[in-house]
Amino acid sequence: AQSVTQPDIHITVSEGASLELRCNYSYGATPYLFWYVQSPGQGLQLLLKYFSGDTLVQGIKGFEAEFKRSQSSFNLRKPSVHWSDAAEYFCAVGAGQAGTALIFGKGTTLSVSS
Amino acid sequence: DGGITQSPKYLFRKEGQNVTLSCEQNLNHDAMYWYRQDPGQGLRLIYYSQIVNDFQKGDIAEGYSVSREKKESFPLTVTSAQKNPTAFYLCARFSRGGGADTQYFGPGTRLTVL
Numbered sequence: 402a403q404s405v406t407q408p409d410i411h412i413t414v415s416e417g418a419s420l421e422l423r424c425n426y427s428y429g430a431t432p433y434l435f436w437y438v439q440s441p442g443q444g445l446q447l448l449l450k451y452f453s454g455d456t457l458v459q460g461i462k463g464f465e466a467e468f469k470r471s472q473s474s475f476n477l478r479k480p481s482v483h484w485s486d487a488a489e490y491f492c493a494v495g496a497g498q499a500g501t502a503l504i505f506g507k508g509t510t511l512s513v514s515s
Numbered sequence: 516d517g518g519i520t521q522s523p524k525y526l527f528r529k530e531g532q533n534v535t536l537s538c539e540q541n542l543n544h545d546a547m548y549w550y551r552q553d554p555g556q557g558l559r560l561i562y563y564s565q566i567v568n569d570f571q572k573g574d575i576a577e578g579y580s581v582s583r584e585k586k587e588s589f590p591l592t593v594t595s596a597q598k599n600p601t602a603f604y605l606c607a608r609f610s611r612g613g614g615a616d617t618q619y620f621g622p623g624t625r626l627t628v629l
Contacts, residue, residue: 405557435617444521444605444620445558491557497616500565502548502573505557 403428405492407506414482415514422477422509424492433497434475436466439489439508448490451475452497462486487513518542519621521606526626528593528600536591536624538606546609547589548618551575551602558605564589593626601628 406425414420426432433452437445449460456468466477475492489510493503520539528534540547546565550558560573564583578597583589593600603625607618 410555433616437620442623442625444519444622447617447619450617493557495618500546500563500571502560502563503558503618505559507555507557 403494403504405494405504405506407490407492407509409509410507411510411512413512413514416484417481420477420479420482420486420511422490422492422511424475424477424506426473426475426492426494426504428494428504430496432494434466434468435493435495435503436460436464436475436477437491437493438462439491441488445491448477482511482513484513484515487511518544518610518619519606519608521604521621521624523624524622526624528626528628530628531595533592533594534626536593536604536606536626538589538591538621539587540589540608541587542608542610543586544608544610545586547583548607548609549573549579549581549589549591550605550607552605552623553602561591561604600626602626 404427408423435450436448439445448464449458451458451468459465464479489508491508492506495503522537548563549561552558559575561579562581564570580592605623606621
């Protein structure tokens, strides 16, 4: 079955500390992987995406993610978290084609403490 | 807003009423999607459309209907048959290019049934 698992429902990180959000996927075809961020009451904003090539991808707002095929993982990282990073983060997998939907994880809520 | 506008931002409906959510895009993209988001859940696909006058059901299409009479518009109707319509509804467009075909989301409509 195709699925995305985000093991951490809620994470609290101190401002300035590093962050890693976990994502594991199960997908039958070549996966296109995405991370989106959602602020309360807002739509989803694309942070970064991976489809091939370098397994470490850079995104907006200082985020990066590493694709590990052997572990079926696509973890999101940031070296130093800012208070404005507090939001909900979603990992998604798809086939990268117009006629297919994305499969989303249930999200991880990030809180940032001062 | 990802090139997608959704209206209204908030919508209230009495039980037994149909209600239509608007989704418009101005980037001449073909494929558009409707997702439903519930608290603590990921996004689930309701319907998608790849071209005008054609659309396909997603995982949770029961109680919903759509139309695609114009390329730029993909309205979603929540009918009285939908048992639990209170949710956050997100529309997305599909964009080719940049190596990974990607979905971009609108700001969402929060529907509350009174």
